[in-house]
Amino acid sequence: MKRKEVTEVFNEAELAQLVSQAEQAFASAVTGDQLRAARIAHLGESSPVSLANRAIATLPKASRKEVGQAIGATRFAITTALSAREPIVAEWDLQARIRDERVDMTLPVTLHPQGALHPVTALIHELGDIFTAMGWEVADGPEAEADWLNFDALNFTPDHPARFLSDTFFLDPPEDKRILRTHTSPVQMRTLLTRDLPVYVVVPGKVYRSDEYDATHLPVFHQLEGLAVDKGLGMADLKGTLDHMARALFGANARTRLRPHFFPFTEPSGEIDLACFVCEGQSVGNPARPCRTCRSEGWIEWGGCGVVNPRVLAAAGIDTEVYSGFAFGMGIDRTVMFKNGAQDMRDFAEGDTRFSRLLVGVAR
Numbered sequence: 001m002k003r004k005e006v007t008e009v010f011n012e013a014e015l016a017q018l019v020s021q022a023e024q025a026f027a028s029a030v031t032g033d034q035l036r037a038a039r040i041a042h043l044g045e046s047s048p049v050s051l052a053n054r055a056i057a058t059l060p061k062a063s064r065k066e067v068g069q070a071i072g073a074t075r076f077a078i079t080t081a082l083s084a085r086e087p088i089v090a091e092w093d094l095q096a097r098i099r100d101e102r103v104d105m106t107l108p109v110t111l112h113p114q115g116a117l118h119p120v121t122a123l124i125h126e127l128g129d130i131f132t133a134m135g136w137e138v139a140d141g142p143e144a145e146a147d148w149l150n151f152d153a154l155n156f157t158p159d160h161p162a163r164f165l166s167d168t169f170f171l172d173p174p175e176d177k178r179i180l181r182t183h184t185s186p187v188q189m190r191t192l193l194t195r196d197l198p199v200y201v202v203v204p205g206k207v208y209r210s211d212e213y214d215a216t217h218l219p220v221f222h223q224l225e226g227l228a229v230d231k232g233l234g235m236a237d238l239k240g241t242l243d244h245m246a247r248a249l250f251g252a253n254a255r256t257r258l259r260p261h262f263f264p265f266t267e268p269s270g271e272i273d274l275a276c277f278v279c280e281g282q283s284v285g286n287p288a289r290p291c292r293t294c295r296s297e298g299w300i301e302w303g304g305c306g307v308v309n310p311r312v313l314a315a316a317g318i319d320t321e322v323y324s325g326f327a328f329g330m331g332i333d334r335t336v337m338f339k340n341g342a343q344d345m346r347d348f349a350e351g352d353t354r355f356s357r358l359l360v361g362v363a364r
């Protein structure tokens, strides 16, 4: 920029105007950044006062002193205005920071609703603990399962009703012969084919049956399979294991009974009932004291069980002269219902965390 004659540009009125412009600029600055920008514009190296100051040297000697004093006074006035504004803006900046960086130590730490373990998951953990404490292992298998493992390997005949479309979900393409497993028992054969003897495993998992979706049925539910194969195992070991499981889940007074039943993969087979721990049998034949938990029957159906059919062991290449075993399978969702008092199966599937929190408590 070509310097102009100072006196030509900055007569007294103009110098006064520089002061009032600077004052206005400082007054309208409300943050430290704005005030810094105003300072550079009005006092910085290329501000009008600085330029004027530098131009003094080009003036005729005689007028230098007078012009120099006028510019010095101008600069002093601007600097004074700036210093007056600085503490005010600094205080505002501080207040803004205090406001913006505020942390309210009294607010609760968790601001979003917490989830909870699903009651089925919680019971699966509990069952896993009960069995691993006895030295058993937890195994698993796929939900999309080979037809052969779900049925044939378990000694189901080709015309067994459980295979029919009405119960089983078949997967495409049909030539793959895969289904959604209808029980956790196919993991029995998977276990026998992959693990060394003796075998003591429990298998929690999802199973699928084309049932209605209502208060007592879900098309997807959970089972706990148990399988033990060792030398000399039999019915008494099965009963002892189930009793232990019942007591671990329902308390020292829990009792079980076995009723004869049929499963193709166990022989003999039974159904296991749990003595009703709510009415303890008091409701049976006693309309004055009905029991919702056992429907006044005194016993709650819990699952199926039996001594492993030697044909199943033989199919896995196990010497049935040396080894025998027992197996059981119970509904986990059902167990949650009578253990924790859930009323409606649909609550298990709807994902409302209030249901989980009510039954299990908030997850940690």
Ligand code: PHE
Pocket: 182, 183, 184, 185, 225, 226, 263, 266, 269, 303, 304, 305, 306, 327, 328, 329, 330
């Ligand atoms: N798989 C059987 C069912 O779903 C239960 C069962 C398991 C029976 C193991 C005997 C042995 O009903």
